[in-house]
Amino acid sequence: MRTYYPEIEPYDSGLLDVGDGQQVYWETSGNPEGTPVVVLHGGPGGGSHPNQRRVFDAEKYRIVLFDQRGCGKSLPHASSSDADLSTNTTWHLVADIELLREHLGIDRWQVFGGSWGSSLALAYAQTHTDRVTELILRGIFTLRAVELDWFYEGGAAALFPDLWEEFLAPVPVADRGHLIRAYNGLLNDPDPDVHGPAATAWTRWESSTITLLPDAHADADADETSSELDYALAFARIENHYFMNGGWWEEGQLIRDAGKLRDIPAVIIQGRYDVCTPAMTAWDLHRAWPEADFRLIPDAGHAFDEPGILDALIEATDRFAERSGESGPGEA
Numbered sequence: 148m149r150t151y152y153p154e155i156e157p158y159d160s161g162l163l164d165v166g167d168g169q170q171v172y173w174e175t176s177g178n179p180e181g182t183p184v185v186v187l188h189g190g191p192g193g194g195s196h197p198n199q200r201r202v203f204d205a206e207k208y209r210i211v212l213f214d215q216r217g218c219g220k221s222l223p224h225a226s227s228s229d230a231d232l233s234t235n236t237t238w239h240l241v242a243d244i245e246l247l248r249e250h251l252g253i254d255r256w257q258v259f260g261g262s263w264g265s266s267l268a269l270a271y272a273q274t275h276t277d278r279v280t281e282l283i284l285r286g287i288f289t290l291r292a293v294e295l296d297w298f299y300e301g302g303a304a305a306l307f308p309d310l311w312e313e314f315l316a317p318v319p320v321a322d323r324g325h326l327i328r329a330y331n332g333l334l335n336d337p338d339p340d341v342h343g344p345a346a347t348a349w350t351r352w353e354s355s356t357i358t359l360l361p362d363a364h365a366d367a368d369a370d371e372t373s374s375e376l377d378y379a380l381a382f383a384r385i386e387n388h389y390f391m392n393g394g395w396w397e398e399g400q401l402i403r404d405a406g407k408l409r410d411i412p413a414v415i416i417q418g419r420y421d422v423c424t425p426a427m428t429a430w431d432l433h434r435a436w437p438e439a440d441f442r443l444i445p446d447a448g449h450a451f452d453e454p455g456i457l458d459a460l461i462e463a464t465d466r467f468a469e470r471s472g473e474s475g476p477g478e479a
Contacts, residue, residue, distance in 0.1 A: 148454055149461040151201040162222065163213075163250055165243045167234035172220035173213040173247055177205040182280075182468055183253045185211045185244065187260035187267045189286075192385030194219030194378075198452065202259070202460050207468040211256070213247060215240055215267075218381045226380035228337060232388045237395045241271050248278065257467060261285035261451050262424060263386075266394060269401040272408055281467045282413035282439075285460060286421055286449050287429035289401040290394040294428055299327050299390065303422050307356055314352040317345045327390050334384050343376060349383035356422050359448040402428075405436035412470070413439035414463040418447035418456055 160174035177200070184203060188195045195212040203210050216235045217225035225232065244267075248256060257280050260268030265284040272279045288294060297303060304311035315323065322329035333345035355361075397403075413436070417429035426443065433441040440463075444455040451460060 149458045149465075151198065151452075151457070152204060152461075153201070154197070155200055155205050157212075162220075163243075163247055165216070165239075165246055167239070168223070169216050169234065169239075169243075170222045171213055171216065171243055171247065172222075173211065173251075175209060175211050175251065176200050177203060177208045177210040179209055181205075181207050181209040183209045183211065183251075183256040184259055184464075185213070185248070185256050187244075187258065187264035187271075188212075188215065188219075189262035189264050190218065190382055190386055191215055191240075191263045191267075191389050192218045192225065192382040193263070194381075202451075202457070203464050204468055208464070209253075211247070211251065211253075213243075215385075216243065217385050224377065224381055225384050226377035230381075230384065232385065235385065235388065236392070237267065237270050237389070240267055241274055244271050245275060245278070254278075255280050257281045257283070259283045259464070262288050262449065263389075266290060266401060269405070269408075270394075270396065272411065273401070273404050276407055276411065279411055281470070282408065282411055283416070283460065283463045283467070284413065285416040285451055285456060286424045287415060287417060287432050288424040289399070289428055289432075290390065290396075291399055291402075291428070292393075294424065295327065295390055297425060298423055300325070303356065306422060310352060310355050314348055317341075317348050327387060330383070331387050331391050334380075334387055342380065346376070346379040346383040349387070350379040353423060357449040358453060359418070359420050359446065402431050402435050405432060408436060409438045412467065414442060414459075415439050416442045416444065416456060416459045416463070418444050418449055418453065420447065421449040423449040 155176050157174035157176045162170040162172055165171050186199045194214045199212055200210050214221040255278050258268045265287050266289055268284055272282055318329045334342050336342050415429055417426050442459045447453040447455040
């Protein structure tokens with residue numbers, strides 16, 4: 148069973164001006180001459196985490212992490228009382244990834260993403276296929292109505308009735324017919340006594356249900372540089388904003404267009420007992436894209452650091468490092 152590579156620190160970092168008054172935090176670690184890989188974090192709004200560097204062999208990879216708009220160390224932060232999310236959309240993020248690639252002088256790179264990061268990776272790769280050498284996707288999420296309804300409108304309550312009760316608590320009974328919409332109002336209410344409890348409840352619902360067993364991991368998407376409430380506000384507001392807008396793509400688009408990726412070497416890694424992003428979506432993607440290597444982990448939930456999932460992720464990064472090494476960094 149594989150475990151994390153040793154801890155490493157970035158050798159370079161900065162804030163990239165991506166327009167719209169937004170500055171995106173980025174960092175690079177590992178080998179400056181190694182195989183380039185960009186890591187797309189979850190949420191949206193979760194921010195990057197140092198452990199994401201440790202899924203890669205630092206001697207072989209040039210590891211690029213960045214915080215998507217409004218979260219982590221990016222500015223302005225969505226926890227601000229006057230946060231404007233109008234220019235925080237999937238397609239703004241896809242453009243940001245391209246700007247970052249060009250800023251770092253990378254021609255082509257491997258794309259690694261889990262949960263919402265798998266959504267963004269699919270959207271980016273389907274838009275910029277010629278810039279992607281390999282894809283590693285985990286906990287597949289595509290924002291289809293059936294996926295959002297399952298986790299945020301009551302389906303998963305069948306498994307976690309106690310936690311679901313806490314999720315419902317901030318929402319007036321009269322508004323519980325459409326919880327994503329109700330939370331949108333609460334999270335954007337200017338009163339801290341309204342948006343604070345709502346952000347905490349939204350974030351705890353997700354963080355409490357992502358592992359097969361309770362307390363089996365340290366939250367991989369936690370932002371250690373922000374207060375707990377600031378993190379929760381940014382996380383909940385950005386997620387809810389994306390869910391209200393269906394990702395700004397057509398229903399089922401990411402799976403429908405999976406054929407565009409058939410020539411890109413890829414691995415899909417999915418926990419059998421993932422409650423947040425159930426295996427049905429990974430299976431639908433697998434059927435639409437049979438060329439990708441599909442791994443259904445029998446004893447795992449959603450979190451990327453659960454043992455079976457972490458093992459599969461590192462096996463994939465090791466395999467692709469060797470493949471890239473044969474043809475040169477950034478080449479297919």
